Amino acid sequence: MKRTIAMAALLAVGALTLSACGGPAATTPAADPSAAEPAGQNITLWLAGGDTPDALREYLKTEYNKATGGTLTIEEQSWGDLVAKLTTSLPDAANTPDVVEVGNTQSPTFTNVGAFADISDMYAELGGDKLLQSFVEVGKVDGKNYTLPYYFGSRYMFYRKDVWKAAGVEVPTTLDEFNKAVVTIAEKNPNNIKDFSGFFIGGQDWRNGISWVFANGGDLAKYENGQWTSTLSDPNTIKGLQQLQDIQKAASNAPSTAKDESPWLYINDSDAVTNDDGTVTETSFNAATIMAPGWAHWSIGDLVKNDEGTEVRQWNSDKFGVFVLPGNDGKPAPVFAGGSNIGISAASQKQEGARELLKIIFSAEYQQLLGQNGLGPANSDYTSALGDDEFAKALTESASNSKLTPAAPGWATVEGSMKLEEFFSKVSDGGDIAALAAEYDAIITPMLNGS
């Protein structure tokens, strides 16, 4: 008797625990070709992060309704959870979103396992060879198109003109000059701010830090004899990492565990507090330079009140400036190409509606809307929509030499495992680069091949 109750109790304990480790539902994808009419299909679009402005979302909803009579629901997923969400939702015909934005670097992992529907037949209609080819490549498997470019972004430098001037340094024209300049600024620290950074770059921020690796001819991985290999130990990669480590030692006071989130907090100079003795402590401003995606300029500037009385940032070109990170070869340094791809879930039951939406997204009007909002249009015919202000120029220039992360089948796995964050963090802590590179090569290589 006693034993039975004890067993029941243990069983109950088991029930409580297991709810914490439920596995993903395994459902076989089953696209239903019988649902061939787009008319009245209600579909769901997943957008990643807040990059697509509200006006564009409204446009898509209205146009989709006009074209099909159905409703388009847009759900925003955070970049951090995207791989996990796609992994669990895309295979499930009952719950999959119909159209999905996916990071360009994450695309190969999902296209290689068959998560997306083949849209090769639409390729020419949606823009064909006018579409950004490096992004088209990461969406291709065996010559078939599964995902296409949605928009491209790029990264460039935002700097404090006043501080650079006070420190007596010019805007650099080579990478070596940049590396020296930011150290000089950190040493001179003209405003005498505690923990001041000449260039603020977080230790885990590999998406920006990778530029130094690329600029020195290094890379993250290479494809040889049918196998992907992690190349952190490559001499050129190590050279770039060494420069990055030197910057982190001498020019950056960012924590070694900081990521690439909201670096503009440190370059803006408001949020100052007045102390009891009348002196002013600037709690925010402590970096002369940051590296960020182009749309960060909306968050940089002086704090002013707009017509509705809310505080907004207003760009002040006397105080702030932008430049493209230079390489040592006269070209811009290759930065990590931001942006994303878009595709149709293979498990979606509403293929026709989803295809209608793609037509709207690749229409001339929507491509221009993307450009007007500072997002690089997928179709090169419409890049002029970006305008010709300093941000558009910096975006186009830095994108001209940008590079994608390896198109390995397991790349999203590498990102999802957070191993690159760890590796870069340890490098920034002053670790032995060669030893760390060998250690993480051994971890990352098997992941790359999707085993």
Add this chain to the structure above:
Amino acid sequence: MKRIQITPYALLTPAIVVLLAALAYPVGWQFWTSLTKYGLKQQFGQPPEFVGAENYAAVFTNPEIWGVIGRSVAFCLVNAVVTVLIGMGLALLMNAAAKAARLALQVAMLLAWAMPVVAAMTVWLWLFNWHHGVINWLLTQAGVDMTGHNWLEDPLSFYFVATVIVVWMSVPFVAFSIFAGLTQVAPEILEAAEVDGATGWQRFRTIIIPMIRPVLMIVLLLQVIWDLRVFTQIQMLQDAGADYTSTNLLGTFIYRTGVGAGDFGMAAAMSVFVLVLTMLLSAPYVRSLMKEEN
């Protein structure tokens, strides 16, 4: 001859049927997956390859996993004990305090208990932010210069912050449960002991504790189970900027292995292991609970 009693079994049946029905599929799937090579390809429909105990062998020979297990057990025991101690202190305070003070305390604790985890975590992350967090500012104002100190960088300090948050979130439940237990202690007995010359500490140790022992055991057991599978708090702290490998606990490690890195077979094997570990950790409590009842 001993007569077999049917009634107790008949009464247990519905509960066991519900448990089995709700558990059979997930546990069965979990166990089966743990015996296969199950990655992203399998998630998208390809048949998994049966590999027997290979995943388990990999689990037990991986020193990183043993580190995770060791840290998780230590974290859950420390947190459970600290939570119960603080909860008991607050329960005694509620028992002794005047009505108004007790009410204020109860409302405060209910608010903390009812706060959604993600909302509470967001506030905690602001408080501990290295750059503009209130904690650093207050400590600096108090004369300890903590400007720019990153609490999440060092694993020990990371676990300290995690413990503060987890304990803060679980204390109300423990305090209320123990308080309910305390109201069942007959005042006559305590009075009689006082007349006989027992000090406050003696009354607490030899009368109150034995009488509320069942409640204490239950809340301690629940805390151990809850703290062993802690996930949200650790995940959000890690995302705010911490070294993943050295701060992973079982929950985040399994999540990152399975959903993050697409190795569901290994993650399932780990999960089955956690199930067994939870049963082992709680078995002594369950047994002594049984003894009390008989």
